[in-house]
Amino acid sequence: MNLSVQFETMIAMIVMGWIFGALLDTYQRFLQRPTRSRWITFISDVIFWCLYAGFLFYSLYKINYGEIRVYVFLAALCGFAAYQALFKSIYLKILEWIILFFTKISILIKKTIYFLLIWPVVILCKWMINCISLMGTGVITLAKMCLHLLLFIGKVIFFPVGLILKLLPLRIRNKIADINKKIAGVFLLTKNQLINITKRWNK
Template sequence: MTLTVQFETLLSMIAMGIFFGAFLDTYQRFLKRQTRPRIISFFTDIVFWCVFGLLIFYCLYRVNFGEIRLYLFLALLCGYSAYQALFKRLYARLLEQVILTVVNLFLFLKKCFYFLIILPIKLIIKAVLIVTGLIGKTLLLLAKTALSLLLLVGKIVFSPVFLVWRFFPDRIQKKAAILNEKLAGFFLLVKNTVINKANRWKK
């Protein structure tokens, strides 16, 4: 390697050491080992080291085509030490601020989604149900009132017929009585059905 390539490689490894410190702090911040099972921490640690190893190799490949020297590990250590001494506290504050900003943004978008989409749909559905219920109750009340008026008019209209009916023979009156019971049962069934439906709508 030329002197320029060696110098670039050295700076790259120092930068990767600083990046490793930030990457490790970010990983530990989101991992939360106290609440994670050990088996999960074990596998995530393996993934972490594999990913960072690939990043280092890619950086070396871009700078010096993957040639490894002993001083490169020292450069990584120097970069990590520089991060711990100079940038750790600043990066921790910045990371917490970014996390807080992302969480607040998510909550804001969640509220916007609820108030702009979910809540109007709920109100529309509720309004449709209320209007439908009022229409149903009104129709059932009208049907109940019409049926009561029909029965009242029927009694008034057929009251003279009942007076004349007493003079008919007993055989005809018995047949008419049977027919009258059937018709009365039918009208009572219709009336009870309308009343039950009206009571359900009221509830």
């Protein structure tokens, strides 16, 4: 391995050390280790270290075909130390700003979707339910009015008939009275059903 390749390898490993520091802080920020269970933390750590190790050795292979020397690890350690000393605080502030920015963007998108798609559908459904309820109440009220009108007309029509029936023999009047009770019972049952339906609609 000639001098230029060694120099490129050192620079690349310094950069990889810096990248490792940034990735580690990003990983720790999103993992929120105190709130996670141990087995989730363990699995996440294994995945993180495997991915970074693969990325590191892939970069090393692209530069010097995977030759590992002591200075490779020293250069990566120097890059990580430089990140910790010079760039960590700046990077964490930028990271928090980026997280806050995308959080606000996601909230804005959610509100936009809600007010453009969900809210109009909810309002339309409520309006349709109110219209159906109003129509049902109107139909039931009209049916009740018609029933009262029919009862009134029946009383007016059958009033002379009642006077005539008083002149009939008692046995015939009793039979007619039984028929009249049955008819009145049907009308009363229909009236009660309409009242119950009206109460349910009003709820």
